[in-house]
Structures are given as C-alpha cells and as structure tokens.
Amino acid sequence: MNNRSNHSISKMIEEKASNRGMTKFAEGLMPKVFLTCALISILTTVGIVLTLIFETFSFFQEVQVAEFITSSDWYPLHGDPSYGIRPLITGTLMIAAIAMLIAIPIGLASAIFLSEYASDKTRRMVKPILEVLAGIPTIVYGFFALTFVTPLLQNIIPGLSIYNALSPGIVVGIMIIPMVASLSEDAMSAVPQSMREGAFALGSTRFEVAVKVVLPAALSGIIASFVLAVSRAIGETMIVTVAGGSNPTTSMDVTSAVQTMTAYIVQVTLGDAGYGTTEYYSIYAVGMTLFIFTLVMNVIAHIISKRFREVY
Amino acid sequence: MLANTKSEPVVEETNEDKAVDMNKNVYKVDQLNLWYGKDQALINVDMDIPENQVTAIIGPSGCGKSTFIKTLNRMTEMIPIVKTNGSIYYRDENIFDKKYKVEQLRTKVGMVFQKPNPFPKSIYENVVYGPKIHGIKDKKILDDIVEKSLKGAALWDEVKDRLKENAFGLSGGQQQRLCIARCLAVEPDVILMDEPTSALDPISTLKIEELVQELKKDYSIVIVTHNMQQAGRISDKTAFFLNGEIIEYDDTSTIFSSPQDKRTEDYISGRFG
Amino acid sequence: MRAVGDETATGYTQGKGKNAANISSREIKSKLFKGLFIGATGFSLIVLLVLLIRIFTQGIGFLSWDFLTSFPSRRPADAGIYSAFIGTIWMMAVTAPVSFVLGVGTAIYLEEYAPKNRFTGLIQMNISNLAGVPSIVFGLLGLTIFVRELSLGRSVLAGGFTMALLILPIIVVASQEAIRSVPAELKEASYGMGATKWQTTYRIVLPAALPGILTGNILALSRAIGETAPLIMIGALTYVAFLPEHLLSQFTVMPIQIFNWTSRPQEEFHFVAASGIILLLVMLLVMNSIAVWIRNKFQKRL
Numbered sequence: 001m002n003n004r005s006n007h008s009i010s011k012m013i014e015e016k017a018s019n020r021g022m023t024k025f026a027e028g029l030m031p032k033v034f035l036t037c038a039l040i041s042i043l044t045t046v047g048i049v050l051t052l053i054f055e056t057f058s059f060f061q062e063v064q065v066a067e068f069i070t071s072s073d074w075y076p077l078h079g080d081p082s083y084g085i086r087p088l089i090t091g092t093l094m095i096a097a098i099a100m101l102i103a104i105p106i107g108l109a110s111a112i113f114l115s116e117y118a119s120d121k122t123r124r125m126v127k128p129i130l131e132v133l134a135g136i137p138t139i140v141y142g143f144f145a146l147t148f149v150t151p152l153l154q155n156i157i158p159g160l161s162i163y164n165a166l167s168p169g170i171v172v173g174i175m176i177i178p179m180v181a182s183l184s185e186d187a188m189s190a191v192p193q194s195m196r197e198g199a200f201a202l203g204s205t206r207f208e209v210a211v212k213v214v215l216p217a218a219l220s221g222i223i224a225s226f227v228l229a230v231s232r233a234i235g236e237t238m239i240v241t242v243a244g245g246s247n248p249t250t251s252m253d254v255t256s257a258v259q260t261m262t263a264y265i266v267q268v269t270l271g272d273a274g275y276g277t278t279e280y281y282s283i284y285a286v287g288m289t290l291f292i293f294t295l296v297m298n299v300i301a302h303i304i305s306k307r308f309r310e311v312y
Numbered sequence: 313m314l315a316n317t318k319s320e321p322v323v324e325e326t327n328e329d330k331a332v333d334m335n336k337n338v339y340k341v342d343q344l345n346l347w348y349g350k351d352q353a354l355i356n357v358d359m360d361i362p363e364n365q366v367t368a369i370i371g372p373s374g375c376g377k378s379t380f381i382k383t384l385n386r387m388t389e390m391i392p393i394v395k396t397n398g399s400i401y402y403r404d405e406n407i408f409d410k411k412y413k414v415e416q417l418r419t420k421v422g423m424v425f426q427k428p429n430p431f432p433k434s435i436y437e438n439v440v441y442g443p444k445i446h447g448i449k450d451k452k453i454l455d456d457i458v459e460k461s462l463k464g465a466a467l468w469d470e471v472k473d474r475l476k477e478n479a480f481g482l483s484g485g486q487q488q489r490l491c492i493a494r495c496l497a498v499e500p501d502v503i504l505m506d507e508p509t510s511a512l513d514p515i516s517t518l519k520i521e522e523l524v525q526e527l528k529k530d531y532s533i534v535i536v537t538h539n540m541q542q543a544g545r546i547s548d549k550t551a552f553f554l555n556g557e558i559i560e561y562d563d564t565s566t567i568f569s570s571p572q573d574k575r576t577e578d579y580i581s582g583r584f585g
Numbered sequence: 586m587r588a589v590g591d592e593t594a595t596g597y598t599q600g601k602g603k604n605a606a607n608i609s610s611r612e613i614k615s616k617l618f619k620g621l622f623i624g625a626t627g628f629s630l631i632v633l634l635v636l637l638i639r640i641f642t643q644g645i646g647f648l649s650w651d652f653l654t655s656f657p658s659r660r661p662a663d664a665g666i667y668s669a670f671i672g673t674i675w676m677m678a679v680t681a682p683v684s685f686v687l688g689v690g691t692a693i694y695l696e697e698y699a700p701k702n703r704f705t706g707l708i709q710m711n712i713s714n715l716a717g718v719p720s721i722v723f724g725l726l727g728l729t730i731f732v733r734e735l736s737l738g739r740s741v742l743a744g745g746f747t748m749a750l751l752i753l754p755i756i757v758v759a760s761q762e763a764i765r766s767v768p769a770e771l772k773e774a775s776y777g778m779g780a781t782k783w784q785t786t787y788r789i790v791l792p793a794a795l796p797g798i799l800t801g802n803i804l805a806l807s808r809a810i811g812e813t814a815p816l817i818m819i820g821a822l823t824y825v826a827f828l829p830e831h832l833l834s835q836f837t838v839m840p841i842q843i844f845n846w847t848s849r850p851q852e853e854f855h856f857v858a859a860s861g862i863i864l865l866l867v868m869l870l871v872m873n874s875i876a877v878w879i880r881n882k883f884q885k886r887l
Binding site (some may be wrong): 041045111118129144205226238290 | 589611612613614615618619622623625626628629630632633634636641643686687688689690691693694695697698699707708711712713714715717718719720721722723724725726728729731733750753754757781782783784786794807810811812813814817819820833840843844847848855856859862865866869873
Binding site (some may be wrong): 385387389392415416417418419422423425427429430431432433441442445446491493497498 | 774780789
C-alpha cells in the first residue's frame with residue numbers, strides 16, 4: 001500500500017525507459033510506413049494518367065488526332081483501318097441514356113418512398129435488398145441481359161437482334177438503380193424535419209411535401225447522384241460486352257448491335273492484337289477518352305454535391 | 313530561477329527537515345497563458361502545487377479549470393489550435409522545454425477523466441496497460457501490480473474473481489475506480505483528476521472521495537470539481553478560477569471561511585455558477 | 586365521419602364546392618403516387634427475385650460435385666469450374682493482404698498522423714476520385730505496369746495487385762470510418778498513461794476499430810471476387826485446364842470462366858454459366874454474411 005517505501009515499479013519503469021530502442025524505432029518508423037501506404041494511392045492515379053498519356057501518344061503517332069475526333073468510322077481491323085471514336089462514343093452514350101431512362105424514375109421514386117413514406121421497419125428491410133442488387137457482379141447482369149432480357153424483348157419487338165443496345169441499356173439501368181436510390185435518399189433525409197412539418201401544418205398532403213418541399217431542397221444532391229450514375233453507366237463493361245455486340249456504329253437504332261468504348265477495349269484484349277500494333281495502342285486512346293468522360297462526370301457531381309452541403 | 317529552487321532544499325534541509333518536506337511543491341506554474349485559436353482561456357496563472365496534499369480547483373463552467381489541469385500533463389497539446397506560453401515546472405524541470413519528454417511526464421503524472429474511460433479490454437488488461445507499454449512483461453510482476461493497484465483503488469474485493477472479464481461490465485463507479493487503479497499501476501508521483509465524480513451517483517462519489525483521502529498519503533493530487541462541497545470535504549488547498557484567471561488560492565479552510573475576494577465569496581455562497 | 590349520412594355529405598360538397606373537391610383530388614393524387622413509389626421500389630425487388638430464380642433454375646441441373654472438381658471442357662456436360670475456383674482463391678491470397686495493408690495503412694495515416702494541410706486534402710480527394718475510375722481503366726494500368734513494365738506477366742501476382750489497387754479506395758474509406766468512430770476518451774486515456782502515438786494506435790485504436798475494418802475489407806474483397814473486366818485486361822486466361830502452381834503462374838478466375846461460357850453460342854453452356862454464377866453468388870453470400878455477423882457482434886461493444 002505504501003508506495004513511497006516501495007518504489008519498485010516506478011524504478012523499473014525508469015530503468016526500462018533508458019533502453020527502449022525498439023519503441024523509439026517503431027515510433028519513428030511507423031509514420032513513414034503509413035505515409036508510404038497513402039502515397040501508393042497517389043501513385044496509382046499518377047500511374048493511370050501517365051500510362052494513358054504515354055500509350056495514347058504512341059497511338060497518335062500513327063493516327064491523326066483529327067481523324068480520331070472527326071471521323072465517323074471505326075474500322076481498326078479493316079485493310080485500310082479508320083479510327084474515328086464517334087461510333088464508340090455514340091454506342092456508349094446510347095447505352096447510358098437508356099440506362100438513365102430506367103434508373104432515374106425508378107431510383108428516384110424508390111428514394112422518395114424510402115425517405116418520405118416508408119416506416120423504419122420497411123426501410124431496414126428494403127435497403128439491404130437494394131444493397132444486394134448493387135453487389136451482384138456485372139458479369140451476372142450481363143448473363144441475365146443476354147439470356148433473359150433479350151429473349152423477353154424479342155417477344156415484344158420482333159425485329160430485335162440478339163445483340164442490341166436496348167437490353168444491356170435496361171440492365172445497366174437496373175444495376176445503377178440502387179446507387180441513384182441510396183444517394184438520393186441520403187440527400188432527402190438530410191432535409192431538416194422542420195421544413196416538412198411546416199408544409200404539413202399548412203395542410204399539404206404527403207405527396208405535396210415530398211415533391212414541392214423535400215425534392216427541391218435536396219435537388220443538388222439528387223442531381224449529383226444522377227451524374228455519378230451516368231459515370232457508372234459509361235464505365236460499365238461486362239454487361240455491354242456480353243449483350244451489346246461489337247458493331248461500332250453512329251446509328252441510333254436501339255434494336256441492333258452497337259459497341260461501347262469499354263466493349264471495344266475488351267474485344268481487342270481478347271483478340272490477338274500484338275503488342276506495339278496500332279490496334280494495341282488504340283485501346284489506350286479509347287481508355288483515355290473513357291477516363292476523361294468519367295472524370296469530368298465525377299468532378300461535376302463533386303461540385304454539385306459540395307454546393308448542396310453548403311445549403312444547410 | 314531553476315538554479316534557485318534547486319539550491320533551496322539543500323539550505324533548508326540542514327535547518328528543519330520536516331518542515332521542508334511539508335512545504336515542498338511538485339508543481340510550480342509561472343505566468344501561464346493559453347489560447348484556443350484567438351480565445352484566451354488561461355491568463356497569467358501562477359500557482360504552486362504542494363506535495364502529498366489534495367489541491368482542488370473550483371470555478372464556474374468555462375472558467376478554464378479543466379484546461380488548466382490538462383496543461384499539467386500537456387494533454388492540451390492534443391488540440392492542434394492550442395497555444396501556450398509561460399512555464400510549468402514539475403519537480404524543477406520546465407515541462408514545456410523542447411527536450412522534455414511528454415511520455416515521461418505522463419508516466420509520472422497520471423490522469424483520471426470526467427467520464428470513466430476504461431479500455432474495451434479485460435479488467436486485468438486495463439490495469440497492466442501502463443506497465444506493459446513501459447516495457448514490463450514479467451507475468452508475476454504484472455500479477456502483483458494488478459492486485460496492488462486494485463487494492464489501492466479499493467476495487468480488489470469487488471473484482472478479484474473476474475479479472476478476465478470485460479471492464480465494460482462494471483458499474484460506472486467501479487469503472488472510475490478501475491481508471492484510478494490503472495493510474496496507480498505505474499506508481500505515479502501526481503494524480504490529476506478532472507471532475508472524476510461528475511458522471512457518478514452519490515454513493516460512488518462518496519467512495520471516490522474516501523479513496524482520494526487515502527491516496528494523498530502516497531500521492532500528490534490535483535482535482536478539478538464543479539462541486540464546492542466536494543472541494544471543502546476533501547481538499548487541503550483550493551484555487552478559485554474565474555474567466556481564465558486565478559482569483560484566489562489558499563488553504564481550503566481559509567477559502568471557505570474567510571475569502572479575501574468578493575467574487576470568491578459570491579461563488580462560494582452560490583450567488584453564481 | 587362516415588357515419589354522417591349521404592345527404593349531408595352531398596350537401597357539404599355542394600356548399601363548399603371547389604375547395605372540398607380540390608382536397609379530395611389532392612388526396613387521390615397523393616395516394617396514387619404513393620402506389621407508384623411503392624411500385625418502383627417493388628420493381629427492383631422483383632427484378633432481383635426474377636434474376637435469382639432464373640439463374641437458379643437454369644444452373645441447378647449442372648451443379649454437382651463433378652462440376653466443382655472438373656476442369657473446363659469442350660463438352661458442356663463435362664465442363665467444370667475447378668481451375669477458376671482455385672484461381673480465384675489464389676488471386677484473393679494476393680489481393681487480401683496487399684489491399685489490407687495498403688488500405689488500413691492509408692487510413693491510419695489520414696486519421697492519426699496526417700497534418701491538416703493541402704497535401705492531406707489532396708490524398709483524400711485522390712482516393713474519392715479513384716473510387717470513380719471505371720474498373721477497366723485499372724485493367725489498363727495493370728496491363729501496362731504489372732504485366733509489362735514489372736514483367737510479372739499474365740500472372741496471379743499481376744492480377745492480385747491490380748485488384749488490390751481497384752478495391753483500395755473502398756477499404757480506405759471504410760477503415761477511416763471505423764478508426765474515426767473510436768471514442769476520443771480511449772485515446773486520451775492511453776496518452777494520459779504516457780503511451781506514445783504508435784502504442785496508442787496499435788494497442789487501443791486498431792483493436793477497437795478492427796470489426797469495422799474487417800467488415801469493410803470483406804465487402805471490398807467480395808467486390809473483387811466478382812470483377813471481370815480488369816482481369817480480362819491483364820490477360821487472365823479464358824480456358825485453363827491447369828491449376829496455378831506459384832505466384833507467377835497463369836490463371837483464370839470464376840467471373841472470367843462464366844464470361845467464357847456465356848459467350849458460347851451453345852445453349853448448354855449457358856446452363857453451365859448459370860451453375861458457375863450460383864457458386865459465385867453463394868461465395869458472395871457467405872462473405873457478406875460474415876461481414877454482417879462481425880458488424881452485429883462487435884457493434885454493441887463501443
């Protein structure tokens with residue numbers, strides 16, 4: 001009890017303190033180790049950007065930049081190859097547009113239901129199911145599009161070819177519903193309860209509160225979720241590769257085969273384009289275009305949602 | 313100044329041994345100022361904290377008493393915007409000195425916090441945390457430390473059969489005494505207590521107060537309290553803080569019976585705070 | 586209200602005219618849209634159900650012990666997923682530790698060590714941007730850096746590294762959240778005992794944050810298990826009749842094997858693909874269940 005007379009522990013600690021090289025060593029080393037880990041993420045970005053720039057540069061030594069941007073023909077395997085990116089962009093945007101036609105109304109309606117109508121219990125039940133939907137691998141969605149949605153659509157639209165833009169577009173849309181729903185719901189849940197109460201007190205119905213009060217207040221967050229969803233749709237690979245076909249075209253016909261930027265990259269990789277050929281470099285030029293598209297979308301979404309946070 | 317205080321004991325030791333011991337200070341705070349960003353929280357604080365006594369710090373909330381006790385073991389450093397100047401001498405060494413090791417200071421100066429904060433580990437692991445981080449690994453020594461520290465914190469009898477159980481299973485008062493035991497395990501010199509009973513029920517509070525009386529035989533204790541009666545019951549000296557300044561610092565009996573400053577009197581008599 | 590007779594109700598409507606009619610039409614509209622919203626939410630659930638039932642009925646017939654233990658074959662009846670299954674395990678054996686160390690290390694740096702300055706802000710922003718980069722672009726990175734520049738070839742190691750970088754942002758964000766949720770009082774208590782920063786991080790913060798970190802890691806790995814595109818890019822093979830022997834062996838993984846079967850014109854191969862999908866989904870289900878179990882078991886502690 002009387003520790004003045006028996007100072008053993010504090011003495012021991014003092015003695016140990018003089019030869020605690022390991023502790024000191026770890027104390028100095030660990031921050032550097034963790035900083036190195038953090039720098040890897042920066043290196044990854046730098047690696048992506050440099051890779052794309054260098055290999056795209058190699059591509060443009062053999063193909064005119066003007067041709068890449070303005071030509072409307074993409075025939076890399078032709079005897080007289082033509083590298084105009086427009087057909088691939090058309091295919092990509094067409095798929096993205098169909099996907100958004102599905103994902104925006106359904107995702108937003110689900111968000112309104114979850115945020116404004118559903119009880120806590122319902123929400124706790126529905127949200128994990130949406131998470132499951134979001135967690136299904138894209139190859140599974142691709143399989144679903146090819147073997148279920150396409151035949152189903154062929155019953156409705158007789159002229160639909162086996163590879164087409166419509167089916168993968170719809171399925172990409174289904175894949176990103178959870179993203180739109182959950183991000184929009186976050187934005188709507190952030191709207192202060194007092195704003196709802198004010199509207200209810202004036203005799204508004206639940207629908208009017210949702211559409212006239214909550215929706216406008218959460219608008220920037222909701223729009224940011226749409227933009228992020230478009231970015232996801234543009235970068236989606238397996239669904240369009242499996243069910244979209246490999247027909248680069250500027251035609252807007254959703255019932256026939258198309259090719260997206262991502263599907264083209266996969267097609268070349270699976271083929272036997274040798275290392276160092278123009279065809280090989282072309283996947284980097286297309287990858288670069290894809291990267292810029294998604295980066296711009298992500299930055300726009302970031303700016304919009306930043307503004308949204310400042311409101312409250 | 314440093315040289316001065318150091319030579320003092322030598323002179324006095326020859327004269328009157330006992331009196332020196334009684335008057336010896338563990339801390340000497342000299343013109344301490346502290347800012348949170350632009351707001352000054354402590355203004356020109358001067359204070360000597362005596363050895364083997366209980367020093368209470370009282371004052372209305374926001375007066376800087378919690379900030380002050382946290383500068384004594386440099387815990388205020390954890391808030392990036394805090395700036396300090398002035399000096400605090402602990403055992404004649406300035407703790408703000410660049411060469412001074414904060415880990416060493418905190419080993420000698422233990423702290424008990426407002427809310428009981430045991431680690432999410434077993435009771436045993438909570439107590440041996442300090443000895444272990446300071447390099448003591450011998451199981452037998454650790455076992456001894458656990459028994460001795462828990463006895464010191466008057467908790468041994470209640471928990472000796474469940475040392476391996478999670479500390480979160482204890483009641484609030486028991487958790488706080490476990491935190492005291494965790495402090496005692498490294499045999500500190502000073503124990504800082506930042507409103508240690510504010511989250512506890514009256515019976516647990518009483519137990520802690522009794523414990524403090526017991527502990528001051530071996531330790532110097534600084535206790536921040538929002539409860540004036542508590543300061544009156546357990547402390548030897550009391551400092552009254554207001555708006556970051558020490559208004560009055562004296563023997564507890566003097567502060568409570570005949571305060572010199574009108575503001576102290578107002579606070580003691582419950583006119584504000 | 587309904588107890589009041591019809592006549593009164595009619596009278597009321599006539600008397601107050603427009604306003605009452607307006608209220609009832611607004612209420613009808615509100616109810617109508619509520620139905621629509623429920624329907625939209627139900628749509629997703631129905632699609633999920635249809636997808637699962639469809640795949641299950643297509644694939645169950647081919648699912649057998651032979652399917653699990655056979656190599657791929659030209660004949661659908663003999664085709665198995667053994668090499669792809671083992672390949673996935675091999676790749677995970679690389680991805681899991683690499684992404685864990687890098688991800689948790691980054692999170693510890695950002696939460697415990699990083700000064701609040703522009704550089705730290707840059708790292709943080711970079712991580713959220715990486716999360717938005719399409720997976721196929723990570724594939725291009727892996728192809729260029731790991732397969733070619735570092736000469737790892739089309740190996741397990743190259744695939745594992747690529748996947749580790751792909752899921753890094755998910756792990757960092759989840760680990761940051763877990764570390765941030767460790768109460769400040771615990772850290773204070775540790776520092777108050779004279780513990781150093783690393784001692785506090787290692788002995789207090791990490792054990793307390795571990796359940797959250799593990800949950801995030803498992804969910805991220807389940808994302809990696811289902812990814813196809815980046816591995817096609819680094820050249821994981823589509824027809825492999827052997828098992829990887831070391832980290833530099835060529836390999837395939839389950840999603841690629843499924844992709845291969847899906848791309849075949851014979852319908853029987855679609856059934857084989859469905860069997861593979863069932864196995865893949867079961868793996869994901871198991872991993873997600875473990876993650877949820879860890880989350881629920883340890884959540885109450887803090």
